Amino acid sequence: MSQDKTVFMDGLLRISLLGGEARAFLAESTHMVERARSIHALSRTATAALGRTLTLTAIMGSMLKGKDESVTVRIDGDGPAGTILCVGKPDGAVKGFIAHPGAEVPRRGSKLDVGALVGRGTLSVIKDMRLREPYVGQVELVSGEIGEDFAMYFTSSEQTPSLVSVGVLVADSVASAGGLVIQLMPGASEAAIQSIENSAGMFMDISRTMGEDHLEGALEQLLTHLEPQVLDRIPIRYECDCTRERVERALMLLGSGELRDMIEKEHGATVDCHFCNTRRSFTQAELEELIVKCGTTEKPSADADPQ
Ligand SMILES: [Zn+2]
Structure with missing residues (x-):
């Protein structure tokens, strides 16, 4: 296969909330996840599993400071998906794969059962910070649904209380995908914690919100009451740098x-x-x-x- 250089840009916003008491990362990742689906011929549930991981890896990439740094996220579950591995960079490039791209599991009600596809196991994060020792953190998977697992990682491994919502809507192709991470800054007030916790319910259907309103619309719809201040916008995309x-x-x-x-x-x-x-x-x-x-x-x- 020749390398397709056609790049459909998705975007990620880095946002300060409540006068700096919290920060948010809001990503629209529809094209990126669709690219992954078509490269790897992913099943629907594998599209959701890899797509959620890619979206959150893009967000973690944007948290890195140096431009040569990278973050590798590895999920080792005992489900039919096998290992999921994604790599993200600060400039918004992400790539990833899933060991068994065609693996599928029955739906749970109307939902794709990502937790059953991934299974039990661990989530590991390796941050390559070039001149310094790499940072390695690992947590047990909470549910294999990816969002909850990353929330556990941020909260317990990085000691940063975080709210994570991530989703992929997929039929024959990816209809929409997106993610939101909200993190409390050290010393955040009780009032700030309360107003974020109170709005957690609004964030849960992030893929649908992204599909209807796109990035700027989602920002307005989800975060206006938290006094968002956009710090920058990063183009995120699926991109492999192999030569x-x-x-x-x-x-x-x-x-x-x-x-x-x-x-x-x-x-x-x-x-x-x-x-x-x-x-x-x-x-x-x-x-x-x-x-x-x-x-x-x-x-x-x-x-x-x-x-
Ligand atoms: Zn490659």
């Missing part, structure tokens, strides 16, 4: 022994990117070239991988 050069570097990291093995057994190699499904093939001659490059850059012990 042939990166795949070559990854192959070289395997070491010349492994590459020789590929030549002998497969007479070449094909490498698929899990995030965008781009397939790259390497001929025997190209692998031999990589072995030569390995020889010039490899430390003597790099071949002796004990595993």
